Structures are given as structure tokens and as C-alpha cells.
Amino acid sequence: MSIRNSPDQESSTLQKIYKLLYPGIGIKRWLILGAAGITICALGVAYFIRRIFLVTFPDFLPSHLEGALLLAAGTITLFVSLYGLYKALSPLLTSEVHINSIGETLYDRLAQERGPRIVAIGGGTGLSVLLRGLKQYTNNLTAVISVADDGGSSGRLRRELGVLPPGDFRNCIVAMSDEQSLLPELFQYRFKEGNALKGHSFGNLFIVAMSYVADNFVEALSESSRVLAVRGTINPATTENLRLSAEMEDGSVIKGESRITEHRGKVKEIAIEPPDAEAYQPAVQAIMDADIVVLGPGSLYTSILPNLMVPGINKAMNQTKATTVYVCNVATEIGETQGFNVADHVITLQNHTDNHIVEWVLVNNNIVDIGDRFEGDNVMISIDKVPYAKIATSDLIDINHPVRHDSQKLAQLIMDIYHSRIN
Numbered sequence: 001m002s003i004r005n006s007p008d009q010e011s012s013t014l015q016k017i018y019k020l021l022y023p024g025i026g027i028k029r030w031l032i033l034g035a036a037g038i039t040i041c042a043l044g045v046a047y048f049i050r051r052i053f054l055v056t057f058p059d060f061l062p063s064h065l066e067g068a069l070l071l072a073a074g075t076i077t078l079f080v081s082l083y084g085l086y087k088a089l090s091p092l093l094t095s096e097v098h099i100n101s102i103g104e105t106l107y108d109r110l111a112q113e114r115g116p117r118i119v120a121i122g123g124g125t126g127l128s129v130l131l132r133g134l135k136q137y138t139n140n141l142t143a144v145i146s147v148a149d150d151g152g153s154s155g156r157l158r159r160e161l162g163v164l165p166p167g168d169f170r171n172c173i174v175a176m177s178d179e180q181s182l183l184p185e186l187f188q189y190r191f192k193e194g195n196a197l198k199g200h201s202f203g204n205l206f207i208v209a210m211s212y213v214a215d216n217f218v219e220a221l222s223e224s225s226r227v228l229a230v231r232g233t234i235n236p237a238t239t240e241n242l243r244l245s246a247e248m249e250d251g252s253v254i255k256g257e258s259r260i261t262e263h264r265g266k267v268k269e270i271a272i273e274p275p276d277a278e279a280y281q282p283a284v285q286a287i288m289d290a291d292i293v294v295l296g297p298g299s300l301y302t303s304i305l306p307n308l309m310v311p312g313i314n315k316a317m318n319q320t321k322a323t324t325v326y327v328c329n330v331a332t333e334i335g336e337t338q339g340f341n342v343a344d345h346v347i348t349l350q351n352h353t354d355n356h357i358v359e360w361v362l363v364n365n366n367i368v369d370i371g372d373r374f375e376g377d378n379v380m381i382s383i384d385k386v387p388y389a390k391i392a393t394s395d396l397i398d399i400n401h402p403v404r405h406d407s408q409k410l411a412q413l414i415m416d417i418y419h420s421r422i423n
Contacts, residue, residue: 279312
């Protein structure tokens with residue numbers, strides 16, 4: 001199928017213009033104040049009319065001052081409003097941006113405010129790739145992220161401080177950010193020196209520090225999202241200290257998300273500890289209210305399934321009226337899905353959850369020889385063997401990184417499904 005061009009990335013100037021013009025962000029307060037000033041002036045005029053035509057109004061002020069004071073108060077309020085509007089709009093008045101571009105930007109932004117309610121579930125790099133594309137189509141975007149990560153910087157912080165692993169949350173905050181400054185780059189900065197700091201990213205440390213200032217991890221996510229002007233909401237699947245374990249095909253049991261991949265064997269079954277972990281209710285509600293729910297892309301066993309193993313999330317997936325979609329990985333992953341084709345991915349997902357967990361499976365059909373550049377192999381299509389789901393195929397790869405999805409191509413295909421452009 002053909003893929004249409006997605007909305008262009010706006011310049012920082014247009015971003016500022018939108019923030020000024022969109023009601024509730026830059027000028028709403030001045031418009032309300034101006035309306036109040038006009039109302040007060042109208043009352044002042046009414047009091048003068050009352051005196052001229054001898055109409056009886058309630059007396060709130062001395063008769064000779066009523067109209068004059070109201071007119072004065074209304075005029076002052078109106079002038080304050082006009083001054084505020086001038087200050088708010090001064091960047092626009094001095095901008096050289098073409099008015100047509102401004103109009104197109106505002107139209108796109110308003111469309112995003114009215115966009116579909118999309119929930120993306122997963123973790124790792126794959127989820128952030130998806131979110132980067134979807135934020136161009138809707139602001140009603142919710143990311144539900146796994147908390148099973150125990151490797152790298154996140155694992156160290158989790159073990160040392162007892163916090164939820166911040167790494168995947170950081171990546172998604174940056175992916176959903178509308179911030180045009182260096183802040184997103186700062187959040188991703190990883191220290192290369194120092195015994196204590198080496199390997200940690202600034203964003204991880206920021207989120208953990210904020211969790212202490214704000215008293216809880218979820219509030220820290222909210223405040224961090226505000227700092228980076230995130231479009232949408234970021235939620236954990238659960239706030240419990242989740243640990244992942246896997247039974248391998250050789251009979252061994254591996255505990256710990258990072259150790260499962262390091263084992264480099266074949267996974268037979270995945271489980272979470274505690275098995276009755278309570279789902280984070282805002283994440284459950286987002287799934288129930290969604291128009292479309294997307295699973296993946298990402299590591300099948302260690303990023304996607306840990307979310308669905310949380311009973312409350314699984315139940316919500318079975319009860320939601322949303323269109324449900326699974327994004328199959330472009331390439332297999334050593335230590336998780338080596339030798340898998342599309343059907344293997346889907347059947348594994350179904351075996352751990354429900355046969356009808358998803359209605360659609362999105363599959364890349366642009367098979368590029370990845371050679372020895374990356375680990376793993378291309379995921380081969382086996383459309384006739386995928387049960388209980390419809391297949392949508394398209395060129396979904398990132399030409400610069402052919403084992404990953406292209407954000408814009410993937411988001412466009414999802415929007416096509418939402419708008420029923422594919423049968």
C-alpha cells in the first residue's frame with residue numbers, strides 16, 4: 001500500500017506562535033479579561049441610560065458615581081487586557097513567518113487536539129520510535145510502559161534506591177516532547193566518566209530526583225513531562241516492584257529482564273513476580289477509553305508481554321472497545337525471538353494472553369539484507385498462518401537503521417487503520 005507524507009516538523013518559531021494563539025496557552029486570560037472589561041463598561045453605560053430614561057435599577061453605588069465608576073473600571077480592565085494581548089502577540093507581530101504557514105500550523109494543531117485517543121503499550125527503543133510518529137497526529141496519546149527493566153543505568157538506580165526503572169520512561173518523555181531547546185538532548189546525555197556517574201543518563205537522574213521532590217514516581221513523570229512539553233501522558237503499567245522470569249526451552253529458569261536476553265537461549269514462557277501485581281488505574285482507564293491500542297514494536301518477551309502479564313492491563317485489553325494492533329518487529333532478536341516469523345510472534349503473544357488480544361498485525365514488507373551489520377535476521381511474512389487477526393503490510397523500515405521501524409511510516413499506517421482506509 002502507499003504511504004502518504006506525514007505532517008512536517010514545525011520550526012521553533014511556529015511552535016511559539018501556536019502556543020501564543022491556541023486558546024488556553026498564551027492569550028486566553030487576556031481575552032477573558034477583555035470580555036470582563038467590556039461587560040463592566042456596558043454596565044456603566046446602562047447606569048447612565050437608567051438616569052436618562054428614569055429606568056429603575058438596583059442601587060449598588062451612590063447614584064452620581066455608579067455609571068462613572070463602572071465606566072472607569074471597565075476602561076481600565078479593557079486597557080490592561082489590550083496591553084496583555086499586545087505583549088503576548090508581540091513575537092507574532094515581529095515574526096517574518098508567512099501567514100499561510102501560521103494558518104496551516106494552527107489547523108494541524110487543532111486537529112491534533114481533536115485526534116484519536118491512542119494508547120501505546122511496550123517499552124524500550126521500539127515504543128519511543130512509535131510515539132515520535134504518533135505525536136504528529138494526536139495529542140490524546142498515552143504511553144503505558146513496562147517496569148521490569150533491571151539492566152544498565154535503570155537497573156543500578158532500581159537496586160540502589162528502590163525506585164521504578166526510569167530509562168524507558170525517559171526515552172518516551174523525549175520522544176513525546178514538543179520542546180525545541182536543548183532539554184531533550186540533555187535528558188538523553190549519558191555520563192562517560194566518574195565512578196558513580198559513569199553510565200547514568202541525566203534524564204534518569206532527573207526523574208529519580210524529581211520522585212523524591214514530588215514524593216512519588218508517577219508525579220515525577222508528570223513534572224518531567226511538563227518540563228519537556230510532552231504531548232500526551234506517560235503511565236507505568238504498575239507501580240509495584242515487578243520482576244521478570246522466563247522458563248527456557250532447555251528447562252532452566254532465568255530471573256531478571258536483562259539476564260533473559262543475556263542467556264541467548266529460546267524462551268518457552270514468561271512470568272512476572274508478583275503474579276497479582278496491581279495495575280496502575282489511570283493506565284487501565286486509558287485503555288478502556290481508547291480509540292486504538294497499539295502493542296509494540298519492541299522486545300516481545302521483555303518489553304511487551306510484561307505489561308500484558310499484569311492482570312488489570314490484560315483484563316482491560318480484553319474489555320476495551322478500541323481497535324487493537326500489534327506491531328511485529330522488523331528483525332528477530334537474539335536471546336528472545338531468533339528464528340521467529342510473523343506467525344511465531346503473534347502466536348506467542350496469544351499464548352500468553354488471549355487468542356483475540358489484537359485485531360490487526362502490522363508487518364514490514366520491505367525486506368532489506370541486513371548482512372552482518374546487526375544481530376538477528378529479517379522477520380519473514382507468513383500471512384496464511386497468522387490466526388485470529390488481520391494483516392496489514394507496508395514498507396515500515398528506517399532506511400538508515402533497517403532493523404528498526406520508521407516513525408512516520410508506522411504512524412501513518414496506524415492512522416490509516418484508524419480511519420478504515422484498510423479493509
